[in-house]
Amino acid sequence: MISDNDLYRLAIFFGTTAMVLIVLYHFLEVNAAKDPIEAGKEGVSKSLLQQRLLGVKENSLDERFRLFG
Structure with a gap:
């Protein structure tokens, strides 16, 4: 014991x-050290790891709204 x-x-x-x-x-x-994708951006709200975990593409919203504009 x-x-x-x-x-x-x-x-x-x-x-x-x-x-x-x-x-x-x-x-x-x-x-x-930041990834090369993030190094060029200022004010990135989500880290690359969070984007990969959530399945979010880098410019997914831009691609969706391009259809409307």
């Missing part, structure tokens, strides 16, 4: 590890 002291040490270890990984992830996300 696990003692209270062992459980405490495990909780401290996993909590510390989780916080270090969160800080590392945010550091890498902020300092990541």
